Amino acid sequence: MNAAEVIVILQEMSFLILKLSAPMVLTALVLGMVVSLIQAITQIQEMTLTFVPKFVAVIAMGLIVLPYLVPSFETFTRTLFVKITNSGGINR
Incomplete structure (x- = not known):
């Protein structure tokens, strides 16, 4: 696996982290603003x-969106393991 492939994997991982965390972060943001307004x-x-x-x-949002997020995480993990297996390790 060369440096370009590692950079692509890191970019995909960063996007996946944003995709997985966005529903919970946005829920906390919106609810925090509403509660602050009420206060x-x-x-x-x-x-x-x-x-x-x-x-x-x-917690509720996490449980609601969990079935939709797990396939994305599973696909990324499987793809990553296949890439690692096919490359035979990391070449420096």
Whole structure:
């Protein structure tokens, strides 16, 4: 495996990480903004009001999208192992 192939694999891995984490990160972002807006309107400044809903929402979103994300991760892993096996290791 030469340097160009390794760079391509790292690019694919970076895109996959973004794809896998995006639903949970966006959920936390949107819910955090909504809770902050509600706190600003009601003038309640309680830290648990921001943490608990985001925690529950991120876990729920993770469970909802898990069946859609696992095939992407599995495909990437299988492809990576095939590339490693076919190359016979890393050539320097």
